[in-house]
Amino acid sequence: MERAQLLDEYIDVYMKSLKYLDSFVSEPAMKYKLSFEQYLIMHDIAHQSHVTLARIADKRGVTRSAISRQIKVLLKLDYIYQQQDEKDHRRQFLHLTPRGSKIEAILAKAAEDRFSGWIDIFGEDRAMDLLQFIRAFSEAANLENKSRNL
Template sequence: MERAQLLDEYIDVYMKSLKYLDSFVSEPAMKYKLSFEQYLIMHDIAQQSNVTLARIADKRGVTRSAISRQIKVLLKLDYIYQQRDETDHRRQFLRLTPRGQQIEAILAKVAVKRFGGWLDIFGEDRAMDLLEFIREFSNAANLENKSQTL
């Protein structure tokens, strides 16, 4: 197979798999007026204590303003609230409201169930191999990006 044809095949698989991965959680999340990114923010808040806007932006590798836009929606929907840090009043922690906790738990359960279906089909070993390949690919792509910007 020629490299150009192989590239086209990779792009095709990439586009189809991303559409599926996006609908993986975003479809159930739409019921609660949430995007996939907004659910991920809620999931981070549920999984960690003392989460800040800056920490989420750093973790995702995006700007703070991008996360801020998502947080504004979550605040408006009353799924999260901000709590001022008692030791540093400039910092605000993100917390789930009781309704936010309930919705995040429902969506997390759906995601685990759907992912479990994949594991039933492909097996854990194959899933781990794929995860390792994606990590290696991501690391190589990030290194290439950094070397091109220097």
Template structure:
């Protein structure tokens, strides 16, 4: 298969499959007016002690303003709140509200169920193989495009 044909096949897979995969993963969050990224921020808050906006931006390798926009939405929906550090008033920790905690739990459960259905269908070995390939792909992409990483 020549490179152009292979590229065309990759584009076709992206347009027909990977976009579906994104919506399949995002769907549980949409029921609560959340993007998948916003849900992931909520999940990080739940799983972390004393996490800040800067911590999330740094761990995701995105700008603080990108995370700030997502956090504004979560604050507006009253799914999270900010709590000042008693020792350093400039630092604000992100916390889930009781409603935010419940929503995070519901979305996490649905996401786990959906993912389990994939693992049941493809098998754990294939799921690990796909994950390994994706990680290799990202590593190579980062080597070839160091400004993007």
């Protein structure tokens, strides 16, 4: 297969299937007026301690202002609240409200159920192979990106 044809095949697969990975959480999240990114922030808050806006931005490799916009929506929806760090008053820790905890749990269960269905169809070995390939691809893409920026 020629490289140009291979590229076309990759694009086709992306458009028809890999984009679905985003929608498996974002569809259920829309019911609660959440984007996929906002759900991920809530998920981080639910499963980590001492979560801050800066920590999320660093983890995602995006600007603090991008995360700030998402957090403003979550605050307005009463899904999260901020609590000042007693040791460093400039830092705000993020926490889920009771309502936010309930919604995050519902969405996490929906994502887990959908993902489990895929595992049942394809098996854990193929799922692990795919995950390893995606990680290797991501690492190679990041290295290429860094070398371009030098």
